[in-house]
Every structure is written in structure tokens, then in C-alpha cells.
Ligand code: SF4
């Protein structure tokens with residue numbers, strides 16, 4: 613975790629607020645709700661912590677999206693029924709889960725169900741408490757071995773997890789948390805996610821007490837950072853998590869999607885997603901310095917229009933394939949070697965003063981441009 617910042621707290625707080633306000637303003641609220649059916653259903657295979665490769669069904673239900681959608685890069689809540697009057701009815705949430713769990717002819721077998729809602733499963737505003745527990749009962753009765761949900765850590769509290777895990781019975785629970793960065797300035801101001809170190813560490817303890825597996829997501833190159841700073845941020849974040857005993861970490865190189873602060877910065881020429889070789893460098897350093905293997909999310913998502921981390925046409929696909937292979941094997945020889953397109957990369961420390969000054973200047977440019 614970062615050393616105490618030298619920035620006067622008021623200006624940092626103002627910057628945090630103005631970035632968060634812009635994030636919210638850019639969200640697309642819809643007057644007409646999308647139908648209450650999952651917006652995404654997919655089947656694939658994943659490796660469990662015990663090494664077994666098993667089938668997974670991944671479903672994103674239509675809810676009301678994230679109730680604290682301040683993050684500068686996150687497009688997900690825009691794809692859901694954000695701010696639709698009335699939101700998702702409890703019954704429609706249950707109905708989507710019931711339908712999800714009906715095994716139909718021709719459907720691939722699966723042991724893992726990833727049930728996402730484009731927000732925090734345990735936020736009562738998004739999924740009411742009793743509905744959370746009812747969903748656990750439905751999953752428990754459906755022959756699923758493992759349930760994966762995502763949540764901000766402040767909603768992962770002891771009474772909530774206790775009731776949920778009890779209702780799940782023998783189904784193992786995994787909770788994904790998008791910590792994004794262990795650095796307070798990067799996480800709370802640049803990413804602008806509402807996660808405090810205290811609530812994160814408390815959630816980890818609750819999960820450990822109830823036998824819940826944490827999966828922690830870290831960003832590679834949050835908005836306002838350079839590629840060189842991003843590598844440092846990832847290495848420091850993995851170091852922090854390793855110190856807390858976390859083993860399940862996944863890197864998310866930033867993709868730039870519409871209606872986000874990241875998109876506006878990119879449009880203004882103030883930000884680019886990380887180069888793929890920067891992601892490779894981050895993975896390599898984590899492996900070499902900390903002896904920790906991190907997986908990377910699949911960079912070929914096609915669910916909606918985005919600008920993805922890239923390299924040159926000759927190497928890009930091979931680099932992505934190699935990183936996915938490395939996530940499976942942990943063999944450093946699986947990481948790609950080099951390409952003529954690889955840009956020079958100067959890995960630099962996180963200088964909070966310089967970073968916040970740059971972020972404030974970027975925000976001023978957007979403001980002048982009428983964003
Ligand atoms: S990253 Fe998570 S907390 Fe942040 S806006 Fe997206 S869904 Fe909400």
C-alpha cells in the first residue's frame with residue numbers, strides 16, 4: 613500500500629469529487645428499460661483452485677446496474693438498466709435466476725455458475741437481502757458446485773455472508789472484488805472506486821472466516837496513469853495482496869468504452885489503453901520479483917464496442933494468446949519474447965504529486981472542451 617501522500621487532503625478530495633461527478637454525469641440513464649432477461653449468457657471452461665478444469669456458465673442478469681457507478685473506466689452499468697424508473701423488481705431478479713438454472717437439452721454441462729449483475733451482488737439496493745438468500749437457495753438446489761458473484765467489499769459483511777453461505781449449503785462461494793489498485797490515490801481518486809483499505813481488509817477476513825474464496829481484480833493502467841507507472845502500480849498491488857494471503861488475482865488491462873471518463877480522456881488524446889507489451893512486462897515483473905502468478909482477463913471481449921489494449925498487427929494476437937497460456941500454466945517461457953513494435957518503457961515510481969497534477973490538468977482540458 614502506498615506511503616502517506618504529500619498532497620494536501622482538500623485538493624485531493626476535490627479532485628476525487630470532480631472525477632466522480634463526471635463519471636456519473638457521463639452514464640447513460642435509460643428512459644425505457646431493457647427487458648428483464650440476462651444481457652449475457654456464455655459457456656466456457658475454467659481452472660479451479662484445486663487444478664481441475666471444469667465447465668462454467670456465465671450469466672449477467674438485468675438488474676439496475678451498479679449503485680455506486682463512479683469508476684472512471686467502467687462501462688458495465690451502462691449496459692444494464694441504470695436508473696430505469698422502478699429498477700428491477702425482486703421477482704424479475706428471481707425469475708432470471710430460475711430460468712438460468714433450468715438445464716435445457718443441448719446446454720453444455722457446467723459445475724460453476726458465475727452470476728453477475730453489472731454491480732455488487734450484496735448491495736441491498738441492487739439485490740434486496742431476502743432475494744440474495746432466495747437466489748442462494750435456488751443455486752443450492754440446482755446441482756451447481758461453485759457460485760461466483762462480484763461485490764464491492766463494504767457489502768461483504770459478516771451477517772450477510774453468514775446467511776448467504778448457510779443458504780448455499782454445499783455450494784462453494786467465490787466473491788470477486790475489483791480492488792483495481794492497492795495505491796490509495798490511484799484507487800480512490802483516479803479509478804474513483806468507493807473502496808477503502810479498511811473495508812477491503814475487513815471483507816477478506818469475513819470471507820476467510822466463512823470459507824469463501826476471494827478473487828481480486830487489479831487494473832493495468834487506470835485512467836490518468838502512464839504505462840511506466842502502471843507497471844509499478846501492478847507490482848505494488850500484487851505485493852500488497854500477497855502480504856494479505858490472497859492468491860487469486862486477475863489483471864484487467866483497461867479497455868476504453870463509451871460514456872466513461874476513460875473514453876473522454878482518450879477522445880481528447882490524454883489517455884491510451886496500455887500497450888500489450890506493458891501488460892506482459894507487468895506479468896513478468898510480478899512473476900520474477902514476487903514469485904506470484906497472475907492471470908489476465910481475456911482481451912478479446914466482444915460484448916460491446918471498446919478500444920482494447922493493442923500492439924502491432926503482427927504480434928497482437930500472439931501476445932494475447934501467450935498471456936492466456938501463461939495464466940493457465942504459470943510457465944514464464946509461455947510469455948512472448950519481443951517484437952519490433954515494442955515501445956520503450958520506463959518503469960517509474962508512483963509520484964503522487966505529479967500524478968494528481970496531471971489528473972487535475974486533464975480534467976481542466978475536458979472541462980474547457982465542454983465535457
Ligand atoms: S467497476 Fe464495479 S464499482 Fe465501479 S462502476 Fe463498475 S460495477 Fe460499479
Ligand SMILES: [Zn+2]
Nearest residue numbers: 924927951953
Ligand atoms: Zn508487434
